[in-house]
Amino acid sequence: MTLLTGQVQLDVQDRATLVSWSRSSSIRAGLVIRAKIVLAAADGEGTSAIARRLGVSRPTVIQWRDRFAQNGIEALSDAPRSGRPKTVADQDIITATLEPPPQTLAVTHWSTRLLAGQLGIGDATVARAWRRYGVQPWRRQTFKFSTDPELVAKVRDVIGLYLNPPEKAVVLCVDEKSQIQALDRTAPILPLRPGLPEKATHDYNRHGTTTLFAALEVATGRVTDRCYARHRHEEFLHFMKQVAKAYPRVRLHVVVDNYRTHKHPDVAAWLAKNPRITLHFTPTSGSWMNMVEIFFGIITRQAIRRGTFTSVKDLIGAIEAFINGWNDRCHPFVWTKTAEQILPHTTRQPTSDARH
Numbered sequence: 001m002t003l004l005t006g007q008v009q010l011d012v013q014d015r016a017t018l019v020s021w022s023r024s025s026s027i028r029a030g031l032v033i034r035a036k037i038v039l040a041a042a043d044g045e046g047t048s049a050i051a052r053r054l055g056v057s058r059p060t061v062i063q064w065r066d067r068f069a070q071n072g073i074e075a076l077s078d079a080p081r082s083g084r085p086k087t088v089a090d091q092d093i094i095t096a097t098l099e100p101p102p103q104t105l106a107v108t109h110w111s112t113r114l115l116a117g118q119l120g121i122g123d124a125t126v127a128r129a130w131r132r133y134g135v136q137p138w139r140r141q142t143f144k145f146s147t148d149p150e151l152v153a154k155v156r157d158v159i160g161l162y163l164n165p166p167e168k169a170v171v172l173c174v175d176e177k178s179q180i181q182a183l184d185r186t187a188p189i190l191p192l193r194p195g196l197p198e199k200a201t202h203d204y205n206r207h208g209t210t211t212l213f214a215a216l217e218v219a220t221g222r223v224t225d226r227c228y229a230r231h232r233h234e235e236f237l238h239f240m241k242q243v244a245k246a247y248p249r250v251r252l253h254v255v256v257d258n259y260r261t262h263k264h265p266d267v268a269a270w271l272a273k274n275p276r277i278t279l280h281f282t283p284t285s286g287s288w289m290n291m292v293e294i295f296f297g298i299i300t301r302q303a304i305r306r307g308t309f310t311s312v313k314d315l316i317g318a319i320e321a322f323i324n325g326w327n328d329r330c331h332p333f334v335w336t337k338t339a340e341q342i343l344p345h346t347t348r349q350p351t352s353d354a355r356h
Contacts (some may be wrong), residue, residue: 008065064076148285155283159289170219172247175296181208187201210312258281258282
């Protein structure tokens with residue numbers, strides 16, 4: 001079915017497409033205007049009336065009406081523009097980006113303007129090539145391989161405790177969060193408001209530090225805590241005695257990292273007298289396997305980082321109050337990765353990708 005109105009022939013399918021374009025909020029505004037021009041012309045509206053109603057000129061109305069009449073709906077799209085041909089291909093830009101800058105520039109990585117000046121092109125051209133190929137020279141990620149000779153055994157040991165804990169035993173993750181600062185902002189905190197975040201002054205008064213020792217019970221998420229002024233083996237041993245009293249007459253499997261104080265002779269002697277307590281060490285550079293680190297992240301975000309403390313005593317009070325509330329609402333910490341899934345990512349690849 002074809003409708004004939006003046007110079008524009010509009011079939012049912014084209015009309016439906018143009019109507020959807022004219023009502024769309026996601027396509028280009030220019031295409032919306034062109035669709036409205038053709039629809040109005042097909043409905044018999046005059047050139048001047050269309051121009052006044054849509055806020056365009058008469059030549060614009062005539063141009064798009066005639067284009068549609070000659071070549072159909074495809075003619076409403078922008079015609080390809082020639083522009084100046086590229087002087088440097090995107091592949092050459094990426095190749096140059098992957099090479100380090102010359103020493104004469106004394107920079108560690110390329111910026112769009114530096115590379116553009118080196119290649120004699122515009123910085124926008126470099127930026128478009130980087131976006132197209134996902135190259136981001138300004139970003140850097142870190143990695144670290146464990147050099148622990150007992151890496152595999154320690155990974156299997158710790159993850160075995162998480163995934164298959166021994167019967168009639170408690171698995172605890174113990175560590176210390178040292179140098180927690182009691183920071184007092186120099187002006188009152190401006191509270192949260194609709195449309196405005198909470199605001200605090202950049203400068204502060206530092207009233208000292210404390211070290212939080214924490215033992216996380218994996219099965220429940222409950223935390224046993226104690227704050228000390230220092231974090232030597234004496235404090236660690238005193239805290240372990242507190243943990244032992246908190247869990248009497250039950251075997252304890254305690255995950256700790258390789259901090260020297262955890263292996264002090266005094267600690268080893270106390271463990272020998274208390275065989276129901278066994279320490280399990282995470283691999284070197286593998287303290288992320290200790291799940292109490294997750295809790296340290298939680299308390300830092302929710303109670304410490306944005307807090308204001310006029311003294312170390314005030315800071316310790318805030319820490320203890322948070323942990324008391326946490327223990328009322330705590331939940332189990334669940335480890336999901338097996339040793340077989342983790343171990344391939346913990347060792348350096350011995351050969352190249354080419355399998356040479």
